[in-house]
Amino acid sequence: MTLSPLRPETGVPLARALHGFGDRVALRTSEGVVSYDELARLVDRAGERLGPERRLVLLAVGNDLGSVVQYLACLAGGHPVLLTDPAGDDRELVATYDPDVVVRDGEARQRRPGTAHRLHPDLALLLSTSGSTGSPRLVRLSAENVQANAESIATYLDLQPRDVAVTSLPLHYCYGLSVLHSHLLRGASVVLTSLSVVDRCFWDLCRMHRVTSLAGVPHTFELLDRLGFGRGGEGAVTALPSLRLLTQAGGKLAAEKVRALAELGQRRGFDLVVMYGQTEATARMAYLPSELAATAPHAVGRAVPGGTLRIEPAGAEVGELVYAGPNVMLGYADSPADLARGRVVTELRTGDLARFTDDGLVEVVGRASRSVKVLGLRVDLDRLEHLCADAGLEAWCAAEGDRVVVAVTGGPGAAERVRALLARRTEVPAGALDVHAVDALPRLPSGKPDHRAVAALAAATAAQEPAPEGAGTATADLVALYAELLDRDDVTADDSFVSLGGDSLSYVEVSLRLEERLGHLPADWHTTPLRRLSPAVRRRRGASVETGLVLRAVAIVAVVGTHGNLFVLTGGAHLLLGLAGFNLARFQLAGSSRRERVRRVLASLSRVVVPTVLWVGGFALLASAYPWQTALLLNGLLGPEEWAEPAWHLWFLEALVVLVAGVAALVTLPAVHRLERRWPFWLPFALAVVALLTRYDVVSLRGGDEIHRAHVVAWLFLAGWAASRARTTGHRAVLTALVCAATPGFLDDPAREAVVGVGMLLLVWVPRVRIPRAASRVVGLLAAASLHVYLVHWQVYPHFEDDRPLLGVVLSLAAGVAVWAAVQRVVPLARRGADAVASRRRAAQAPGAGVLVVATTSSPRTSTGTDPGRTVTVTGVPSA
Incomplete structure (x- = not known):
């Protein structure tokens, strides 16, 4: 590996070529405008203060002129820059990575004269993987990554020097940063503001500078809906006659919303471009051309210029989406030592489940890590959220143990609607749905859902709920009953009739015996885990039979x-x-x-x-x-x-x-x-x-x-x-x-x-x-x-x-x-006989077969080997 100090060719080209656009307006603020020539001079002076040797810079970047100048100076000079949220706590990052320079509130604090690090020549940018500033794991991006992605975005959006963007998203977030990159690459201008889209002054500023491009994540469009975006005349708060391009990324927007925005754009004269990406791909991997937004609103589109998308495993209709292209990161960093490493990643496994439509477009259908097993059933948490959104409910879902935890706004009435909707439209039993009415859905600093906070709601509820008297004994009895009737020795309190493979031939006896034990039988008993089935307080005369x-x-x-x-x-x-x-x-x-x-x-x-x-x-x-x-x-x-x-x-x-x-x-x-x-x-x-x-x-x-x-x-x-x-x-x-x-x-x-x-x-x-x-x-x-x-x-x-x-x-x-x-009687005996034969065959074929058994214990609920019901302790002595 060759490590070198600053060289003339080091740095990101888009930050080194600012002089080329002369007196065109680069940045616009509430105080005035800054031309490309003026911006280039400011960047050069900031670069001189950083010095000729490449150094690690931590920059608390805000949507302001000083932050942008410092950032561009790092890119132009080849100084790897770690971006953080100025409103966040970056002490753990400072302690972990020991930056040479820390820039906050426009002031650079030199922590040492040179550098304490070995920095790989390709390293240019470090971004958090979590959307917050607290995570010590960082994405390592090269100068080529930044330049290639900016060129790709500028190409498919057809950005022109006359375009004007606005910082509707924070610059420490990769999506907001990509807006700055792509517009500066084309000699367009960017309005710098920290105002929210719900602020009337934001829209006054956009109208004053004739903004042509507006970027948003799903939460942005929720806020715009509350403001009546697209409704009313030109006197409305959000009226923006100059708008020609509306872009969306940072999470999946409901198909109905995509279609509605596309149709609104057709009436108002702007294009909607839905985009898909991850920080690990320097922001963008796919985009949906504006002409397809109304007809293919479920899709994320096609690969960005220079990139390719495929489904893994090959030939599968639905599988993990894998991206390759010049914007794929070098790899992750977990410590300063990783900053010296070169490329360790050649393609990006997105973790998203996707398929190709008949038109060759990519449709993301779920998240592999968001696909969980609840009571033996495979549950796609993203699908649950989409069902709620389709019903007009604001809800986020997470998994905690054997339950699906749902946070929903709108009060207790909305919570009951969510419970009824998901129990009706999915195979998730109502007893496995833990629904919480909240005042506001928890979000990460990037605006994305905070699913960990949603899952934590379950623990808070469990701490407040005392276990019913005798619940443990009653559940143990039901476990034994299922084990007997279904001839299973692996039944647990988290199992249900369906998850154990029960069918229409076995349900008769199970349902009757269960009704005898409980004194009643819930409508969804067959999908309810045993721990959630409890005896009736008052037993009624007769039997309630399906x-x-x-x-x-x-x-x-x-x-x-x-x-x-x-x-x-x-x-x-x-x-x-x-x-x-x-x-x-x-x-x-x-x-x-x-x-x-x-x-x-x-x-x-x-x-x-x-x-x-x-x-x-x-x-x-x-x-x-x-x-x-x-x-x-x-x-x-x-x-x-x-x-x-x-x-x-x-x-x-x-x-x-x-x-x-x-x-x-x-x-x-x-x-x-x-x-x-x-x-x-x-x-x-x-x-x-x-x-x-x-x-x-x-x-x-x-x-x-x-x-x-x-x-x-x-x-x-x-x-x-x-x-x-x-x-x-x-x-x-x-x-x-x-x-x-x-x-x-x-x-x-x-x-x-x-x-x-x-x-x-x-x-x-x-x-x-x-x-x-x-x-x-x-x-x-x-x-x-x-x-x-x-x-x-x-x-x-x-x-x-x-x-x-x-x-x-x-x-x-x-x-x-x-x-x-x-x-x-015969079938269970035959099954156990076949299982025993198979068990002995596997044991005979296993490596090291013939070990010396030194102790055995019987346990109807424990199995550590191939023989269910027996715990076997062995030594590593091979047989003669």
């Missing part, structure tokens, strides 16, 4: 009783399809990530396909009871067109498998996944409406026995999906209209249609019913075993349907329950 569970039990009894000639109550199987769609959306589609949802849907599918194929295939092989098409669930595709027994016996299960597989295929599509996340009710509702094309034979795929074919009954399954997402009266009303319109005439049997229609409407409007506690156990047993009852009853009731139908129905139900109970 309506879907009761309908499931009634439907399977109706199917078996009708087939066994005990009574006639048709429509049960079609109702079960609606219930299947309801439960699939509730449990398998509860995950927030696309991969997790697909995994859950496929797992659910296997729990239907495997027992069906084994049972039916066994009878097909041993007793020739079924054709092979039925055994492989392909009768609807390859079997007879009209109803024929026994080929069509399993039409319900075949339709269920096809529909669940179709949902799995749908949610693998990123576009569908995003639509469902954004419109959780309206997407399945729209799909149900589209599916009516086959119900009304507008689209005919195959004739024959149509009411038992998957594509014809799909609308019922999709309506069940929509019912699980219906959160408002409006949702329920339009879904009711669909069911009432589509059910009559569907099955050519008014009684059968009434069973389906009434059952679906109960599912939509009546979430729970209260029944005797003894009856709830029977209902739960039949509902849990409904799949196996449906499979088994075909082999039982035919022997009794003519002479003893009641006995045939009872035996069919009992046989199905018995098979279900056997499976419940």
Whole structure:
């Protein structure tokens, strides 16, 4: 590494070329104007005072002439300059980096005659990474970084010497600094002021100097909204007829706001340019051309001139955004020793999750570090903030432990709105939302959100809330209950039914046993962590059971009783399809990530396909009871067109498998996944409406026995999906209209249609019913075993349907329950056996296998090796 003192070519060219613009106005202040020639002379004199040897300068830079002169003198002379906020506390920075010169309030204090540092020849500028002056970590920027980024910005903004900018942002902030750089590069002028945009004098100053360019962060535009920016006539406070360029960066602005500003600009004659960047890229990495702001407001645009953007991993639709270009920093500095280092970074991993649109634009969809796991669910905190903003709520979100902490302005009413909105529009349980009404949202000195302060609200609340008496014991009991019913040995108080992989087959017993323990069952119990489930103060008589569970039990009894000639109550199987769609959306589609949802849907599918194929295939092989098409669930595709027994016996299960597989295929599509996340009710509702094309034979795929074919009954399954997402009266009303319109005439049997229609409407409007506690156990047993009852009853009731139908129905139900109970015992044993085999195989293949075991202890809640439930202490002695 070559380190050298000041050389003629050292420094940033834009600061050394000020003389070239002669008597053009460079800086404008409330006291007057300064030409480029005058500015160059002031810079030269300040440079002489710094001396010929390169020195480390700490500059508390304000939006004033003295600060700008000192700053430009450092850039021109090649003196690395560390910028701080003049209103901040920079004592830690001084103690950490020991600058040679400290400049505050326009006065330079020489701390030593020369320098105490080894300064790399390329080093020009040091900026804080956090937007505050307290962070000792700094971004190291070179002279090339500063010059290249200024040229890039001036190019895509098409800055001209006639342009006039205003310091609407602080100069210690990289965005505000880039405004100064790019305008001085083009011989334009800058109005220096520390006034806020909410100050009437700020706008008087802008009008007096005919400002053409105004820069702002999202907070700036919140303030402008309060002033009525863009409303009223030219006499309004913010009226600025000379404005031709409005730029925005420093955080994501809501798409609706971008579009509104772009349309305002079209009416008022200014261009809106949305920009994206980080301090590590000397300010800018991407920009959205003004002509695209109204049509692509979600995007951050394309790479700045000289730069490139890519998604990592390559080929992924959504991944980390990576930037490369001449403005990428040299690296970070954590101590004075780092100031001697050269380039250690060639490209910038932004930490932002992004995708390329069909138009080749970049759209940032979230922050990797802002994507957190809450109760086993992946949560994008940025998306939560955008949902709040779309609803007109000022709110910021952070994560603290197992909770999402939300700060919102607007009082307790706004807090309740946020809680209801996020619980309705996302998979975050209401119990995991810690919402706080605040007078003002906490901000960093740069104006950006202070998410650490938001997270700290949770700790303050927790300190004030005493734990309920007996809460620890009650939670431990629930942990043990879940571990028993779900056959899991890793259950914790932070887990929920959904996060543990619970599904529509296991929820029956869990919900009933949980209701017995608690005395009540919250609507969102399946997504609520165990620690937040508490027993009712007063236990009510009877059991409050979910309506879907009761309908499931009634439907399977109706199917078996009708087939066994005990009574006639048709429509049960079609109702079960609606219930299947309801439960699939509730449990398998509860995950927030696309991969997790697909995994859950496929797992659910296997729990239907495997027992069906084994049972039916066994009878097909041993007793020739079924054709092979039925055994492989392909009768609807390859079997007879009209109803024929026994080929069509399993039409319900075949339709269920096809529909669940179709949902799995749908949610693998990123576009569908995003639509469902954004419109959780309206997407399945729209799909149900589209599916009516086959119900009304507008689209005919195959004739024959149509009411038992998957594509014809799909609308019922999709309506069940929509019912699980219906959160408002409006949702329920339009879904009711669909069911009432589509059910009559569907099955050519008014009684059968009434069973389906009434059952679906109960599912939509009546979430729970209260029944005797003894009856709830029977209902739960039949509902849990409904799949196996449906499979088994075909082999039982035919022997009794003519002479003893009641006995045939009872035996069919009992046989199905018995098979279900056997499976419940066999599957966990098989799983544990497979886990043990896999564990032994991994242990045998692991490096150093065959260590000497010197102590073992049993613990149902501890695992430090591959064998769950055992803590093993070993020595490092290899076996012979």
